[in-house]
Amino acid sequence: MLSELVPGAKLIALLVNPNNPFAESTTTNVQEAARTKRVQLHVLKASTESDIDAAFTSIAQAHVDGLIQPSDGLFNSRLDQMVALAARHAIPTIYDWREYPAAGGLISYGPSLPGIWRQLGVYVGKILNGAKPADLPIEQPVRFELVVNLKTARALGLTVPPSILARADEVIE
DSSP states (O other): OHHHHSTTOOEEEEEEOTTSTTHHHHHHHHHHHHHHHTOEEEEEEOOSHHHHHHHHHHHHHTTOSEEEEOOOHHHHHTHHHHHHHHHHTTOOEEESSTHHHHTTOSEEEEEOHHHHHHHHHHHHHHHHTTOOGGGSOOOOOOOEEEEEEHHHHHHTTOOOOHHHHHHOSEEEO
């Protein structure tokens, strides 16, 4: 999706927290996508607040065309910092959660948190009614949301393609 927003992108950054158990698999998946899209990938790691600041400085100095920020507890707990740094350095960034574009980020695509909480509630109900957790099937999110912040896109000098707007669950003006 980031390549649709920034069609001439040659260098994309991926910011991961090396302490996240999914960092390695996320990096591998994004590297595969970068090869498919024929863009270079610059992987940066941040596990503290100061690492985040340093990573954004490095991203800006490398003149990346966009940033992928996967979900991570550290990043999510510093949502305002993440959005502010992306804006300050004028870096088009895609996030996993709708809360980011709601706070001024560019775009998000990821599972619906209320949908996940609803699934969790169903499971808790089953367990409270006597079901054994080990007997319950593993479920994956079923609802994903695409949220675009047009104000941020304009500030970055980007035109959001109609193909993205048509798929968006929410467009923030």
